[in-house]
Amino acid sequence: MNDTDSLLTRYAIRLGDDAMVHGQRLCEWSSNAPTLEEDLALANVALDYLGRARMLYSLAGNLCGQSEDELAFTRDTRAFQNLLILELPRGDFAFTLVRQFLLDEFEHLFFDALTASANEMLAAIAGKTRKEVAYHRRRSQEWLRRFGLGTAESARRAQAALDTLWGYVDEMFAVDDLEATLIAEGIAADRAVLRATWQAAVTHAIEAAALTVPDTTWRIEGGRQGLHTEHLGHLLSEMQFMQRAYPGLSW
């Protein structure tokens, strides 16, 4: 494996971890949603993320000689590289959909940029993902409006979610050495340059929903270095149970 391959492997794994952890959280909504229709819609979104995790882990796995399942089920907390915002517990329905909204507005820009990747496989995954994100984004924008303009309680819950999540959004735009190198090679998408556009779009949508863009100064980062909240370990112990209890078997 040459240097670029090794960097690409790590890049695909972290993007895979984002999709994996978020998909796992969305699975927790099964049979818990406010309507049957919403239960099915959340399952749709979860399936997209799980599918995305599989594609990215397979890309990485082909380079590093591990299977998608080894990558998902046999790495511990410190090896996971997902964004912290994705590992936070699912919270109430407003928390889940507001997080989805912040993420969708980011992914809409990010995967669009990634379709230009010099790596064909990554570009193809980004192309497929971009279409899925367009659907997620229409839905989460609509929910933000419903929360903000629905009842006093829905607005209160959506605002509380925004306030809690806001300290985690900076990490979506942080570029470390790994990504800087891959950006220079035309393989990774530059997330830092997406910040201004994202901020404008999100501000517009939040205000249109009569909610307030949080004015917080706290910010938490660490996922890319494997420095996680305490929630991730529990998510993984549940998700990895079978492969840990019965290692090396085929299912």
Add this chain to the structure above:
Amino acid sequence: MAEASLESPQHRFDNRIEAEEKIEPKDWMPDGYRKNLIRQISQHAHSEVIGMQPEGNWLTRAPTLKRKCILLAKIQDEGGHGLYLYSAAETLGASREELVEALHTGHAKYASIFNYPTLTWADIGAIGWLVDGAAIVNQISLQSTSYGPYARAMVRICKEESFHQRQGYEIMVKLAEGNATQRAMAQDALDRWWWPSLMMFGPHDAESAHSAQSMRWKIKRQSNDDLRQKFVDQTVPQAEAIGLRIPDTKLVWNAARGHYDFGEIDWNEFNRVVSGNGLCNRQRLDHHKQAHEDGEWVRDALRAYAEKQA
């Protein structure tokens, strides 16, 4: 024409049932027919929805990513079945709200098999193979039920159920091909789910409260015992093919009948679980109520938003 106009609606209804014509929502129908259908369709809808819980119990713990995706898609299908069926019940004038209310107050039932717990991954295989397998036998028969919207819902649903059955069986095949621990897990699941699956077809025909009238109305097309026999006949060879043992010492091929003979169901166990003493009865209902309660503010917001947009 003059003759037809003299016919009572009841007479016309009877003739249509006799002629195997479908009854449609706007057609006149006897009150008992309508009530019987609402009871059966809503019970069916609730079963699809409550059934999401025991399977969802393994969604966050599925052993591979592929299995997780298949399971999630299956659970999503079951929710979709619930939706079609609630819509079919709505054509009879029963709103989803009142049907869910009847579930929560214990006036409506759901398939008692979902009161059993899913304890190991093999239970997910057993449910797909046996529970979906039994559901298909019943639902294929219902494709020719006399009420049009119900019959059409069954046609759509059956296509997906056969996928579920195959996917469940595939989980069992994998376990049976695996090591001793995996084979034991598969056998244990079969041991626990076999009899409850046979119970899914309901009491013997002679003891079935609604059966005779349902058969006359052609809501029900085949008897509980006939359907159960069909399920046994198709499932036993599948178990044998992967070296699993059906937990029934009386099970034997009867060449004269062309069917398997099998042992008597433990009806005390059946009644025990139906009447609330299964491991999960309260859990399933409480879970559904809790999710409904937690979602109330969301549904309120949806309504308020829709009103403001109008």
